[in-house]
Amino acid sequence: MGRRRTVDREQLLDAAEAIIEASGAAGLTIDAVAKAVGITKGGVQYCFGNKDALIDALFERWGAAYDRIFAEVAAGSTDPLDAVRAHVAATRRTDEVSAKSASLLAALAQTPEHLASTRQWYRQRIAGLDVSTPGGRRARLAFLATEGAFMLRFFGFMDIGQAEWDAIFDDMQTLL
Numbered sequence: 062m063g064r065r066r067t068v069d070r071e072q073l074l075d076a077a078e079a080i081i082e083a084s085g086a087a088g089l090t091i092d093a094v095a096k097a098v099g100i101t102k103g104g105v106q107y108c109f110g111n112k113d114a115l116i117d118a119l120f121e122r123w124g125a126a127y128d129r130i131f132a133e134v135a136a137g138s139t140d141p142l143d144a145v146r147a148h149v150a151a152t153r154r155t156d157e158v159s160a161k162s163a164s165l166l167a168a169l170a171q172t173p174e175h176l177a178s179t180r181q182w183y184r185q186r187i188a189g190l191d192v193s194t195p196g197g198r199r200a201r202l203a204f205l206a207t208e209g210a211f212m213l214r215f216f217g218f219m220d221i222g223q224a225e226w227d228a229i230f231d232d233m234q235t236l237l
Contacts, residue, residue: 141189
């Protein structure tokens with residue numbers, strides 16, 4: 062009979078998020094996660110293999126939270142304008158998840174494998190918009206404004222409180 066697994070994957074991801082929030086992406090190491098949970102580095106490696114796999118798991122976790130909200134708002138629509146509306150709404154509602162991912166995203170922006178997938182993800186979000194129409198141009202502008210607000214707030218470039226955050230997103234919804 063095999064040994065029962067004692068390492069909790071979700072607990073390790075929670076610890077990794079806490080490390081990122083406290084120390085930024087530079088503080089995220091296999092050793093730091095192991096120490097935070099009170100296990101050996103081998104225990105973390107058992108779950109994730111290496112730091113890249115841990116990072117991938119964090120992005121999957123954050124992506125799943127975003128995707129749930131996006132799907133709820135998009136309600137199955139395939140209209141590119143509805144996709145932008147859903148993105149704006151999902152970004153507005155996932156600020157806790159966004160805060161966690163922003164630090165890591167900033168550090169990985171120059172990592173070729175993560176940069177390529179991030180570029181693809183962003184391009185897909187506005188694929189199909191007909192920017193020769195006023196509605197398509199407004200949707201593209203709202204998408205870019207959403208990402209600008211996200212980066213300004215979560216990279217710490219601008220203090221944006223919740224009331225201002227909500228007002229900004231109300232304006233973007235009106236634009237759409």
